[in-house]
Amino acid sequence: METPRPFSLLCELTYRCPLQCPYCSNPIDFARHAGELETAEWRRVLTEAAALGVVQAHFSGGEPLLRADVADIIRHARDLGLYTNLSTGGTLLTEEMAGRLRDAGLDSLQVSIQDAEEEMSDSMAGGAPSFRKKIAAARLVREIGFSLTLNVVLQRRNIDRIEAIIAMAEELGADRLELANTQFNGWALRNRGGLLPGKGQVEKAAVAASRAQERLKGRMDILYVLPDYFQQYPKACLHGWGRVFMTVAADGAVLPCQTAREIKGLQFENVRERGLEAIWFESEAFRKFRGTDWLPEPCQSCPRKGIDFGGCRCQAFLLTGDATATDPACSLAPAHGLIEEALAGGGDDKLIYRTVRESLRLS
Amino acid sequence: MAEISDTARPTLAGKARLKWDAVREKHLLLFPEGVLVLNSTAHDVLALCDGRRTVREIIGVLAAEYSSDAIAGDVREILGKLRQKTFVTLDE
Numbered sequence: 399m400e401t402p403r404p405f406s407l408l409c410e411l412t413y414r415c416p417l418q419c420p421y422c423s424n425p426i427d428f429a430r431h432a433g434e435l436e437t438a439e440w441r442r443v444l445t446e447a448a449a450l451g452v453v454q455a456h457f458s459g460g461e462p463l464l465r466a467d468v469a470d471i472i473r474h475a476r477d478l479g480l481y482t483n484l485s486t487g488g489t490l491l492t493e494e495m496a497g498r499l500r501d502a503g504l505d506s507l508q509v510s511i512q513d514a515e516e517e518m519s520d521s522m523a524g525g526a527p528s529f530r531k532k533i534a535a536a537r538l539v540r541e542i543g544f545s546l547t548l549n550v551v552l553q554r555r556n557i558d559r560i561e562a563i564i565a566m567a568e569e570l571g572a573d574r575l576e577l578a579n580t581q582f583n584g585w586a587l588r589n590r591g592g593l594l595p596g597k598g599q600v601e602k603a604a605v606a607a608s609r610a611q612e613r614l615k616g617r618m619d620i621l622y623v624l625p626d627y628f629q630q631y632p633k634a635c636l637h638g639w640g641r642v643f644m645t646v647a648a649d650g651a652v653l654p655c656q657t658a659r660e661i662k663g664l665q666f667e668n669v670r671e672r673g674l675e676a677i678w679f680e681s682e683a684f685r686k687f688r689g690t691d692w693l694p695e696p697c698q699s700c701p702r703k704g705i706d707f708g709g710c711r712c713q714a715f716l717l718t719g720d721a722t723a724t725d726p727a728c729s730l731a732p733a734h735g736l737i738e739e740a741l742a743g744g745g746d747d748k749l750i751y752r753t754v755r756e757s758l759r760l761s
Numbered sequence: 762m763a764e765i766s767d768t769a770r771p772t773l774a775g776k777a778r779l780k781w782d783a784v785r786e787k788h789l790l791l792f793p794e795g796v797l798v799l800n801s802t803a804h805d806v807l808a809l810c811d812g813r814r815t816v817r818e819i820i821g822v823l824a825a826e827y828s829s830d831a832i833a834g835d836v837r838e839i840l841g842k843l844r845q846k847t848f849v850t851l852d853e
């Protein structure tokens with residue numbers, strides 16, 4: 399089969415961030431990847447990406463607004479005809495910055511909020527109080543005429559307030575709400591005891607989400623990312639490895655997925671050393687899990703292999719030590735017992751926040 | 762949701778954008794964190810969703826272009842799906 403070309407590029411402009419969320423999708427060892435790409439390098443990456451077939455550039459971090467050149471980079475992406483999307487924690491979104499982003503042609507803006515309650519949101523985000531700034535940022539996004547997506551990660555401490563979170567999104571005029579159950583890779587896996595909800599919590603939340611989806615149809619698009627620990631089958635991670643999606647990390651490493659750095663032993667090439675097209679088609683990291691030929695049993699003879707591609711590679715590696723294993727989230731996986739054990743385990747109050755100090759200590 | 766009336770004026774939402782993909786040679790609809798590869802009818806309908814033309818006028822333009830009146834059902838179905846995804850708004 400012909401290798402497909404990517405539609406979407408995630409640009410993690412920096413690993414720096416004023417927030418310290420304990421489920422951050424940056425790698426645990428983020429503090430060890432110094433040397434951010436410079437403006438001209440990001441421009442080149444985007445130019446190469448457009449030629450490769452990318453039509454959508456998503457800018458995140460860390461906190462992308464910490465980069466003084468973020469609007470220039472977005473303008474370049476727009477000049478190339480790419481759809482541009484920026485994901486921010488919101489605390490640094492000033493009126494001046496919002497205006498610059500609009501003038502650069504930014505298509506869509508996403509603001510993360512940790513909870514509908516100020517105190518809980520601030521305690522989950524860590525660092526300096528952030529909730530009020532986030533609310534102000536969300537309002538500013540609407541005032542300046544952007545469409546607003548609100549991103550909320552669901553976990554045991556906020557999932558019972560899902561209705562309040564939806565009401566908050568309505569009040570803020572979001573036209574898209576992403577309710578993403580925590581993915582237990584990287585930081586979130588370290589903090590699983592403190593973040594994993596109970597079965598009853600998850601069931602109630604699913605009902606509330608689907609009611610809201612029905613009620614708000616045509617007004618607010620609610621994306622509910624299922625909690626894979628509670629599903630029968632795993633997620634179709636990335637819609638297939640090396641198939642539609644690629645990430646360029648802050649230091650130029652090219653990753654099939656932003657958490658792929660958690661898979662030890664996988665070598666990632668860097669845009670400073672090689673072109674994006676060659677990396678996409680030829681690098682070991684992209685070829686290793688592309689398609690379905692590499693899949694083990696029970697995936698290989700499973701009728702769902704073209705649907706979920708064996709699930710998440712990072713999760714398989716982090717839980718079993720083997721990145722080629724069936725994702726343990728699948729009820730048919732030989733290692734599914736690991737998920738059942740985690741679900742049977744009690745909660746835990748301690749959270750390790752995503753700070754430079756913890757990153758260095760843990761890696 | 763309400764039926765799609767002939768006098769409604771569909772507009773492509775600000776967050777969504779049509780693009781001709783020169784690499785794949787396909788029409789695309791781009792939106793936050795997603796891409797739809799459009800068939801030619803869906804593209805032709807969306808290209809006419811300018812907030813000025815009514816549904817009836819869009820059907821008229823395409824019926825003439827395709828020399829077929831059977832297009833009306835397709836147009837309504839496409840608009841209904843895209844409205845549900847909030848990619849198109851319908852103003853009376």
